[in-house]
Structures are given as C-alpha cells and as structure tokens.
Amino acid sequence: MEHELVVLTKEEIFQFRRSLMSWYRNHARELPWRGVSDPYRTWLSEVMLQQTRVAAVIEHYESFLVRFPTILALALATESDVLAAWSGLGYYRRARMLHRAAQFITREWDGVLPKTSGELRTLPGIGEYTCAAIASIAFGESIAVVDGNVERVLLRLTGRAESGTAAGRAFVQAQAGALVPRRRINVQVNAAGDHNQAMMELGATICLPRAPLCLHCPVYSMCKTRGEHVTSARGVQRSLPAAYLLSLRKRGTVTEVLLERRAKDTSLMPGMVELPPLPQDAVEGREPLLRVRHAITNTNYYVQVFAAKGPQDRGLRRAVPAAKNDLEWVRTSQLASLPLTGLARKVLQRLDVMEVRPLQLPESV
Numbered sequence: 001m002e003h004e005l006v007v008l009t010k011e012e013i014f015q016f017r018r019s020l021m022s023w024y025r026n027h028a029r030e031l032p033w034r035g036v037s038d039p040y041r042t043w044l045s046e047v048m049l050q051q052t053r054v055a056a057v058i059e060h061y062e063s064f065l066v067r068f069p070t071i072l073a074l075a076l077a078t079e080s081d082v083l084a085a086w087s088g089l090g091y092y093r094r095a096r097m098l099h100r101a102a103q104f105i106t107r108e109w110d111g112v113l114p115k116t117s118g119e120l121r122t123l124p125g126i127g128e129y130t131c132a133a134i135a136s137i138a139f140g141e142s143i144a145v146v147d148g149n150v151e152r153v154l155l156r157l158t159g160r161a162e163s164g165t166a167a168g169r170a171f172v173q174a175q176a177g178a179l180v181p182r183r184r185i186n187v188q189v190n191a192a193g194d195h196n197q198a199m200m201e202l203g204a205t206i207c208l209p210r211a212p213l214c215l216h217c218p219v220y221s222m223c224k225t226r227g228e229h230v231t232s233a234r235g236v237q238r239s240l241p242a243a244y245l246l247s248l249r250k251r252g253t254v255t256e257v258l259l260e261r262r263a264k265d266t267s268l269m270p271g272m273v274e275l276p277p278l279p280q281d282a283v284e285g286r287e288p289l290l291r292v293r294h295a296i297t298n299t300n301y302y303v304q305v306f307a308a309k310g311p312q313d314r315g316l317r318r319a320v321p322a323a324k325n326d327l328e329w330v331r332t333s334q335l336a337s338l339p340l341t342g343l344a345r346k347v348l349q350r351l352d353v354m355e356v357r358p359l360q361l362p363e364s365v
C-alpha cells in the first residue's frame, strides 16, 4: 500500500533519504548487532533494546549469545536459565516471551525465524515495533519502524504537535511509511533496514529529547522546527527507600548467602531471586553496609543493605517478612546461574559476594 505523503514532497523524500544515509554511513555507532546476518541476533538485540540503555544491552548481548547461540538452544533452556542470563536488563517479561517465542518457532517453524512482518506478528510477545524491525533489518522488507526516537524526529521535522492520540500516531506512521525506501536495491544493500536504523540513530544521537544537536543534523534544512519543538516533560520521578538483608554463612570452605525467591504470581519480576527485603522500621537507627541508588522506570530506589553478622543481628533476620519456604541458602559460587534481580546482582557484585566472571567465548569465535 502506498502511504499518503502528508507533509513532504517526493523530491524532499529523496533528498531526506540521501542526506540521512550519507550521515549514517559516516557517523553510525559501531554496535555488536549492526551488520549481522543472523536474524536471531537482530531479534535478540531489538528485544533487549526496548526501554533499555545501549550500554546495558552491550554488556548482556554477547554473553546471552554465548549461552544461547541459536533459537534451538534458547528453546531448550529452562526459563530460570534464561532469566539468569537476562539478569540486570530489567523488564523480565521480555525474556520470558523471547523464550516462549523460541519454543514456538522450534515447534511450528522448524526452528527458523519467519521472514515477513505478517508472519512475525503471529509469534508470542512480538509486537508491531519488533516485527517491523526484524522484517526490515534482517529481511529487507519495506516497512517503517517507529520507536520513540523516530516519532520525536518526525514530529519535529514536520512541526506537528505531540498529541498522544490515535490520529497523532497514525500521522507519524504515515510519515515514516512515506520515507522508508520501497525496494531492495540488491542483495548487498538493505535500503529499508538501513534507513530504519538510520532514523533510530538520528533520534538517539542527534535529535535528543532535551537539547537536540540541530547544527549537526543531516536533515536540518528540511526540518520545520530546528530545536523549537515543544517536547513533553518526562514522567514525574518518584523516590522510595528500600532495605535489604545480607546474611552470609560458612559451611566448611563454602560460603552461602540467604536469598528470597519472589512469588510466581506477583506482577513484578515473578520467580526472580533477590536479597530478602526488610521493613523500614526494622532498620531505623542502624548503619547500612552499603547504600546504592537503583532506578526502575520513573522510580528511584534509595537502597540500603544491612548485614546480619552475629547473634546481636538475629532480630534483623527475624524482621524479614518472607515465609520460610521462600527463603533459601545458596552457595556464592552458584549465584551467576540464578535469575537474580538487577538490584540483587548489583549489590552482590559491589560487596564482592558475587564474582564478575569474564565472558567465556567458544574457541571458534
């Protein structure tokens, strides 16, 4: 279907694509998932990148692939192993859905990722954005990819106010669809995939939410607002205190740490493992072993970790509200294989309870 050209003329569209691609070729960041030929890698990177900083994704992307190098390897893994590899990236539902989709592809598609956006859309957990990204970047389909960065670029470029309405979203989608190249030029050049990546890169590195770098923008001459567009303020940030218990014990030469498994039916991070939370009144007047800030979406948690060291701290252990069945002693050597929450991993690493293991690459890599 041809998209309606709402604002830009055909000439402007060609000029836009040319300027954008020339800039992208010279300025794109080198990222481990760029230029890969394995669609599974593209899929994994797109899922990891949702609402997550690029730096955090870089940290996890290669190690995840070492553990689960193929869709089949991911499908055959336990959910707990997949969550352990995802630990620190947050939004664990993504890992669960990725795992389920890998099992679905293994069962229904002989382990091969389908190629079109329509087919990809039938996989569990793959929404409109992800299927468009995989279809265009991995398979060259002429379909627009619209994430928050692309939406911001297009609204500023066209001077359209941000509305958050269905009509506003349809406008952005139509603009993005009009800009994306129609045909694959040859086997080597994936015009649609490169264009979509360039649009996202422009939003991520130049057309920034707060202070766009307009003087470095490759489409400055075509932009209707050039830094004057009103972009809505970010959601209100909340601050909350949180306290956790660090309890260690020795069994011969083995050190164990007390951990709590979150309930399977809880809405936030079900089945994940963390240090046992403590009520605020149990820690009043005590000096923490560690203070750390941890941000989850719009909430900043000011976390304090308290050590239960000896008999005088038994009261602290008794203050843990978790049921006995939800608590377990775990060998510190096994921590890396557990589905730890990002915060638990951060705390255990900072306190040297958990080693940060170097990435084990297979010999062929």
Ligand code: SF4
Pocket: 153, 156, 157, 206, 207, 208, 212, 213, 214, 215, 217, 218, 219, 220, 223, 224, 225, 226, 227, 228
């Ligand atoms: S000129 Fe400025 S506001 Fe316009 S698209 Fe480029 S960076 Fe964004």
